[in-house]
Amino acid sequence: NAGVTQTPKFRVLKTGQSMTLLCAQDMNHEYMYWYRQDPGMGLRLIHYSVGEGTTAKGEVPDGYNVSRLKKQNFLLGLESAAPSQTSVYFCASSWAGQGAYEQYFGPGTRLTVT
Amino acid sequence: GQQVMQIPQYQHVQEGEDFTTYCNSSTTLSNIQWYKQRPGGHPVFLIQLVKSGEVKKQKRLTFQFGEAKKNSSLHITATQTTDVGTYFCAGKPQKAAGNKLTFGGGTRVLVKP
Numbered sequence: 001n002a003g004v005t006q007t008p009k010f011r012v013l014k015t016g017q018s019m020t021l022l023c024a025q026d027m028n029h030e031y032m033y034w035y036r037q038d039p040g041m042g043l044r045l046i047h048y049s050v051g052e053g054t055t056a057k058g059e060v061p062d063g064y065n066v067s068r069l070k071k072q073n074f075l076l077g078l079e080s081a082a083p084s085q086t087s088v089y090f091c092a093s094s095w096a097g098q099g100a101y102e103q104y105f106g107p108g109t110r111l112t113v114t
Numbered sequence: 115g116q117q118v119m120q121i122p123q124y125q126h127v128q129e130g131e132d133f134t135t136y137c138n139s140s141t142t143l144s145n146i147q148w149y150k151q152r153p154g155g156h157p158v159f160l161i162q163l164v165k166s167g168e169v170k171k172q173k174r175l176t177f178q179f180g181e182a183k184k185n186s187s188l189h190i191t192a193t194q195t196t197d198v199g200t201y202f203c204a205g206k207p208q209k210a211a212g213n214k215l216t217f218g219g220g221t222r223v224l225v226k227p
Contacts, residue, residue: 042219094213100145100206102159
């Protein structure tokens with residue numbers, strides 16, 4: 001099993017450009033998440049999904065959109081990139097249920113916006 | 115909203131020494147998880163604590179959940195160079211649905227050989 005994979009690994013964008021980050025998981029997890037990680041600020045939740053066809057806003061959703069058309073994929077879009085979106089983006093997935101389950105993280109995408 | 119704070123932000127440790135990192139939540143948690151992120155890597159799950167006052171051990175790592183379920187600690191004994199990395203706690207508020215976690219800012223551990 002590959003676990004959680006992310007593409008691309010690195011990307012440089014100019015201000016105003018758009019792009020889509022792809023996350024895929026092969027563990028049949030219901031829940032998927034997108035985080036951004038900035039130095040000294042830990043992981044902040046951007047958007048998440050509790051199942052195919054559903055998405056919800058996290059802590060820092062502005063400037064991002066997501067889609068979960070298939071259970072195994074979770075896409076993160078930047079419509080008009082800004083330098084403040086320079087960050088490392090991590091996707092994660094987990095089982096669903098009343099309790100909390102560990103989250104499995106992908107290797108990350110390092111995005112620079114100039 | 116809920117906040118999770120970790121102290122210290124940085125921990126410089128001599129190899130062989132012990133240290134503790136602390137995690138404090140502004141709200142009562144249903145459970146808390148700890149993750150480790152090696153330099154250049156991604157967060158990897160270490161452990162989950164659910165019960166008030168719970169203590170769990172993993173070799174040289176001891177995790178504790180506070181009685182009020184608002185704080186947690188990670189104690190590492192006889193630090194080794196393999197312990198280098200950033201340790202994050204992540205809490206789920208008691209009234210939150212699903213598996214949405216709030217992460218602390220992390221404690222970055224540097225080991226001096």
